[in-house]
Amino acid sequence: SSLMQSNLAPIPELYVSYDSAQKLKVEAAELTSLDLTPRQICDLELLMNGGFNPLKGFLSEEDYNGVVDNMRLSDGTLWPMPITLDVSEKFAESIAVGQDIALRDQEGVILATMTVTDKWEPNKAHEAEKVFGADDLAHPAVNYLHNQAGKIYLGGPVTGIQQPVHYDFRARRDTPNELRAHFRKLGWRKVVAFQTRNPLHRAHQELTFRAAKEAQANLLIHPVVGMTKPGDVDHFTRVRCYEAVLDKYPSATTSMSLLNLAMRMAGPREAVWHGIIRKNHGCTHMIVDRDHAGPGKNSAGEDFYGPYDAQDLFREHQAEIGIEMVDFKHMVYVQERAQYEPADEIADKDDVTILNISGTELRRRLAEGLEIPEWFSFPEVVAELRKTKPPRSKQGFTVFFTGLSGSGKSTIANALMVKLMEMGGRPVTLLDGDIVRKNLSSELGFSKEHRDLNIRRIGYVASEITKNGGIAICAPIAPYTATRRAVREDIEQFGAFLEIHVATSLEECERRDRKGLYKLAREGKIKEFTGISDPYEEPKNPELRVETENVDVDNCAHQVILKLESMGLIAG
Ligand code: PPS
Incomplete structure (x- = not known):
């Protein structure tokens, strides 16, 4: 158990008041405007609602250099991930430093304005090496950096007009301050966050519940529904699965909220970033997985990061992040005792039957319409997965x-x-x-x-x-x-x-x-x-x-x- 408790006072947002927003929206219509990409919209949402606190906008050149080289903003604050506004050369040429621009969603709705204080051409190969560990296109974020992101970065403070609109699962989405208020209302002073981009099966339910119990805390299932790893199960299916799993926890111990984050799959740096984001959402603890936010294999067929790099980097910075790491326990099913147990705590390993189904094996069984046993997953979850991915x-x-x-x-x-x-x-x-x-x-x-x-x-x-x-x-x-x-x-x-x-x-x-x-x-x-x-x-x-x-x-x-x-x- 730990002494860390959350201060659930509201954190700063970048939104102006409702009345000012109506006025600003009219004025912003006159500005040069940028249609944001889906990833930029995710970033903007978390900037505006305080999920990326203490950032006040897209990174300036100086902050960017600090973040890339030392994981720190120019004032020394820990920040591991470049949050940058990439644009085409053509757009950049039409903008002068000092100018305000309007940031629009893909339908043209004005979400924010930004005062452009910085405009520069980043060294993307360097960014890839430092932030993602290698300038290798097999890394999804490096591929994005070179093949999708614009050549020029703009930086500057953002003034929020309105949240990006979501039509799906509206009741399940919370800003950091909404979650803080929720925890205040429930009297939750210690909250373990579980970050995930995958459907949850029994082992996950067991390990998350156990983690919360050990920390004498409540549990927040905090799945990412913004952008995850290409090829992941779509978030619509996953949320239906999470809703089914939520019913399996003892009532009033566990909450679920959807996070509109655009993941980068940056392993260790991403883990630290996830920690800061969870801190902003009022959590006190976070479960850090083995190979947390791992991007898969590099072009030489090897892992980008060591299996414990993310946990090591997180542990090193946890005091500064203000959130405590909870180890991810590898849970396995012991057939004789008909229950899940942490793999490293089974004393009679050689005398019992340990069952496990790997991710690859699960995908094969789904693809071929084969049986998925009840000890492995919840029937409701399996049914959702089968509906989405028939054999x-x-x-x-x-x-x-x-x-x-x-x-x-x-x-x-x-x-x-x-x-x-x-x-x-x-x-x-x-x-x-x-x-x-x-x-x-x-x-x-x-x-x-x-x-x-x-x-x-x-x-x-x-x-x-x-x-x-x-x-x-x-x-x-x-x-x-x-x-x-x-x-x-x-x-x-x-x-x-x-x-x-x-x-x-x-x-x-x-x-x-x-x-x-x-x-x-x-x-x-x-x-x-x-x-x-x-x-x-x-x-x-x-x-x-x-x-x-x-x-x-x-x-x-x-x-x-x-x-x-x-x-x-x-x-x-
Ligand atoms: S492509 O290259 O895939 O867009 O061609 P496709 O749409 O299959 O069209 C090929 C048919 O168009 C006729 N045709 C030509 N083919 C190739 N080159 C030229 N210059 C040309 N002009 C007309 C031809 O009948 C092709 O039909 P198929 O069924 O392949 O014999």
């Missing part, structure tokens, strides 16, 4: 044929469509080259730009079909590797993507010349003809390559069916 044989997917004109793409695609319709269960849409060029891309020609646009449109439609649980079969030429990869990325967020190279040789396509186009192309009557006067980049690692010479169409389509079965996409 692969019930999910949507995209089959993307690519190959030269006349290679047989459309014929095989048609045969495949009919076979899938015979099986039933999911709607099938064929996006054949010719159909698309008639209905979606009728104004386009065959320049590289137009072909890319055509393929991206096909990818967009296929991704929507995949998201909605259907099967999209695409059959364009799609001659460029990079464009095909972009389509793959669009679709893989929602379901499987199978690239199938219809590998009929140019000689054979030209010999068949089913539409008479090759002849015209040779005569120069059709320009930019793929294979003749325009490039075709062969796929290097397609999911499947089909040869059509001496193989009939039915067999080619059957090969695709076998591939789909082997990937679990259709029941065997």
Whole structure:
């Protein structure tokens, strides 16, 4: 148990009063305005409501340098994460230092104004090295820094006009002062915060409850719903899961509140940042996980941070943060005693059966619709996860044929469509080259730009079909590797993507010349003809390559069916 108790007095916010806000909003409409990105909106919300206290705005150049190099603002205050307003060079050129700008959300609502005191071009490679540990694009925040963030940073104090609007789970969102008031009202003087971006299972429920009991404190489940690691379970599903788990704690011991934080996955620095944020929200303790806020593997396949780096850095600074670290206890299920126990406290390890299901194994079982035992998770949580992620044989997917004109793409695609319709269960849409060029891309020609646009449109439609649980079969030429990869990325967020190279040789396509186009192309009557006067980049690692010479169409389509079965996409 610890003596740390929270001072639940309100903390400073950056909002002006309601009346001033109405006036400021009208004035701000005249200012040069910046449409914020989703990540900037998350940062702004926590700046304005005091979640990032003591920051008063986006970092100045001097504060930024201090934060990057020593985790400290220029006045010496501990602050581990650069909270910067990145903009394009073009926007930066239109702004003079000293000017006020309006900060808008993505619908154009003015949320705040900012007085620009600083404008500079950061050394991003240096920021990546210092803050994230390596200038390696495998780190999601480093990738964001180089490939999404603008080149120039603006700094300056923010004047808050209104909170960003949320339409989801409104009753579950609290500002730091709302949480402080809540704790005051309940008489909670010690609160353990549990930061999470994952669904909670029984082990989490056990370890969080135990952590609170040991600290003689109450518990706050404080999940991040802003931006988490790409590929995470979406926050809508997670919140429904958290609500189910909340019922499992003894009543009046535990609260839950959603935090609109944009995580950076910065491991040790992120843990310290999370601590400061929880302190601002009125908590006295925080559970720090092994590999807390870890970003996964670097481009050499190794971990970015050591498993205990986050706990070590947190412990070093906890007095200054004003929040006490609670170790994350690894809980495992002991079958003979039908209960969870901390792994390092089991004396009779060799005489009992210890059960555990890893994250990877859980994902496999969900994907294949296999059993998830009750000792592992709560039935309500499993049901939510299954609803969101049905087994692969019930999910949507995209089959993307690519190959030269006349290679047989459309014929095989048609045969495949009919076979899938015979099986039933999911709607099938064929996006054949010719159909698309008639209905979606009728104004386009065959320049590289137009072909890319055509393929991206096909990818967009296929991704929507995949998201909605259907099967999209695409059959364009799609001659460029990079464009095909972009389509793959669009679709893989929602379901499987199978690239199938219809590998009929140019000689054979030209010999068949089913539409008479090759002849015209040779005569120069059709320009930019793929294979003749325009490039075709062969796929290097397609999911499947089909040869059509001496193989009939039915067999080619059957090969695709076998591939789909082997990937679990259709029941065997
Ligand atoms: S692309 O490159 O993926 O956007 O092409 P796609 O939409 O599949 O369109 C290919 C069909 O258009 C006809 N056609 C041409 N193909 C290639 N190059 C040129 N210059 C060209 N002009 C017309 C041709 O019939 C292609 O049909 P398929 O079914 O592939 O034979």
